[in-house]
Amino acid sequence: MSAHCQLTGRRPGFGNTISHSHRRTSRRFDPNIQRKRYWLPSEGRYVRLTLSAKGIKTVDTIGIEAAVTRIRARGEKV
Secondary structure: OOOOOOOOOOOOEEEEEEOOOOOEEEEEEOOOEEEEEEEEOOOOEEEEEEEEHHHHHHHHHHOHHHHHHHHHHOOOOO
16 A cells, blocks of 8 residues: 555655764654545545544534545546
């Protein structure tokens, strides 16, 4: 599963882990990605979305119809 949110577009961030001796090694900050299934009444079917925790809260606020419209406007297939 790719670590990006279909609604907000959040992707992993990259940085360094710094040890006690100050040696730096590369690391990755992954967003909190969940796969969630929503009922889409206009199409009479379920859609499964890959969303970050903030994306799930956004769907709760604006509704699934508006969220799917935004995702399609970004050019992603639902």
